[in-house]
Amino acid sequence: MIQILILTIFHFSPSSSAANKVYNVMSFGAKPDSETDCANAFLSAWGAACSTRQPATIYVPPGRYLLGNIRFDGASCKNNATTIRIDGTLVAPLNYNVIGDTDSWVKFESVTGVSIYGGALDGRGNGLWACKNSGKTCPQGATSLLFHNSKKIMVNGLTSTNSQMFHILLDGCHDVEFVNMKISAPGNSPNTDGIHVQQSSGVTIANSHIGTGDDCISIGPGNSNVWIDSLACGPGHGISIGSLGWDMEEAGVENVTVKTVTLTGTENGLRVKTWARPSNGFVRNVLFQHIVMVNVQNPIIIDQNYCPNDHNCPHQSSGVKISDVTYRDIHGTSATEVAIKFGCSKTYPCKGITLDQINLSHGDKTALASCTNALGTATGVVRPTSCF
Numbered sequence: 039m040i041q042i043l044i045l046t047i048f049h050f051s052p053s054s055s056a057a058n059k060v061y062n063v064m065s066f067g068a069k070p071d072s073e074t075d076c077a078n079a080f081l082s083a084w085g086a087a088c089s090t091r092q093p094a095t096i097y098v099p100p101g102r103y104l105l106g107n108i109r110f111d112g113a114s115c116k117n118n119a120t121t122i123r124i125d126g127t128l129v130a131p132l133n134y135n136v137i138g139d140t141d142s143w144v145k146f147e148s149v150t151g152v153s154i155y156g157g158a159l160d161g162r163g164n165g166l167w168a169c170k171n172s173g174k175t176c177p178q179g180a181t182s183l184l185f186h187n188s189k190k191i192m193v194n195g196l197t198s199t200n201s202q203m204f205h206i207l208l209d210g211c212h213d214v215e216f217v218n219m220k221i222s223a224p225g226n227s228p229n230t231d232g233i234h235v236q237q238s239s240g241v242t243i244a245n246s247h248i249g250t251g252d253d254c255i256s257i258g259p260g261n262s263n264v265w266i267d268s269l270a271c272g273p274g275h276g277i278s279i280g281s282l283g284w285d286m287e288e289a290g291v292e293n294v295t296v297k298t299v300t301l302t303g304t305e306n307g308l309r310v311k312t313w314a315r316p317s318n319g320f321v322r323n324v325l326f327q328h329i330v331m332v333n334v335q336n337p338i339i340i341d342q343n344y345c346p347n348d349h350n351c352p353h354q355s356s357g358v359k360i361s362d363v364t365y366r367d368i369h370g371t372s373a374t375e376v377a378i379k380f381g382c383s384k385t386y387p388c389k390g391i392t393l394d395q396i397n398l399s400h401g402d403k404t405a406l407a408s409c410t411n412a413l414g415t416a417t418g419v420v421r422p423t424s425c426f
């Protein structure tokens with residue numbers, strides 16, 4: 039018995055002492071002076087963490103670390119548990135052209151089991167927004183943080199400010215949690231969406247505050263099992279499922295829950311938006327529950343007639359089939375008279391829309407609901423009076 043126990047301890051002790059080895063970016067040459075590009079130091083720390091077989095931690099001490107484009111590739115990592123603990127701020131180059139024509143500034147590609155705790159990303163997007171607003175030809179802008187083709191991701195307590203384009207983009211990811219996020223950019227900054235999710239499943243976004251110049255959260259094609267809970271959104275364009283239905287062959291959106299959200303001064307509240315084009319996409323099983331609207335321009339909206347400047351889609355109707363969307367316990371104020379607007383596809387009317395316990399007012403006036411090609415039911419008190 040005793041021998042076995044000793045052997046067991048002996049057998050496990052070397053690996054447990056190696057477990058969670060900490061790789062401090064400073065020991066790889068990072069200089070938190072906002073001027074020295076630290077990408078190589080960060081990548082060396084990543085390489086070291088990645089090549090251990092035990093869980094590893096990369097540590098970023100307080101300070102401001104300048105980084106150009108950086109790609110953390112996980113395809114050849116030997117462990118599935120890398121923690122990145124950040125007490126500092128990662129700073130994008132002041133000259134927006136350095137990263138402005140790339141898809142992303144900080145990118146995780148094909149990683150499994152990466153957890154990021156704390157930290158801040160400063161995208162320094164102001165220069166690029168000014169360029170865009172002046173009408174000059176400018177780079178499109180980089181997403182601040184991109185996860186591509188990855189799984190088992192946790193981001194807890196990250197702050198992202200002033201991204202050039204989107205703050206965070208999830209593309210082709212599974213089993214992802216974002217909690218305690220703070221994402222901010224001015225309300226008039228172009229295309230600075232908070233978190234955009236596409237082709238992903240098992241995504242949770244909770245306990246977060248997002249205020250930007252575009253959607254707080256947008257859910258693009260090919261997403262399922264998305265859970266959004268305890269969120270403050272505003273300024274911005276609200277929470278959006280869409281735009282969908284640009285492509286004919288397009289994966290649908292399924293099983294989305296959005297609950298306990300306050301939207302303040304946003305352009306939209308809860309929006310589903312599709313292009314007025316043929317598509318075999320769909321949206322089904324969506325629940326919006328316990329939502330507070332504070333002076334929101336379009337609190338509840340389905341818009342299947344999206345065709346800006348009548349370009350690429352004139353006189354067409356959306357092929358995206360929308361069904362089983364429930365709005366439950368939603369109250370507050372609409373900044374416009376029409377608080378509920380269902381503008382569905384002529385070819386594929388929305389089906390199974392439920393309004394339950396809705397109380398939206400427009401100042402002292404009664405708000406209105408408007409339905410086009412929408413089929414559904416209203417239960418409990420519903421103000422404005424439902425249009426089904």
Ligand SMILES: *[C@@H]1O[C@H](CO)[C@@H](O)[C@H](O)[C@H]1NC(C)=O
Pocket residue numbers: 240262263264265293295
């Ligand atoms: C719907 O998504 C939630 C997570 O948001 C998940 O727990 C649940 O199992 C999913 N339901 C189905 C039927 O897949």
Ligand SMILES: *[C@@H]1O[C@H](CO)[C@@H](O)[C@H](O)[C@H]1NC(C)=O
Pocket residue numbers: 397398399419
């Ligand atoms: C609806 O909201 C208004 C304004 O907040 C409030 O006065 C009213 O009592 C509410 N009605 C119901 C049925 O909850």
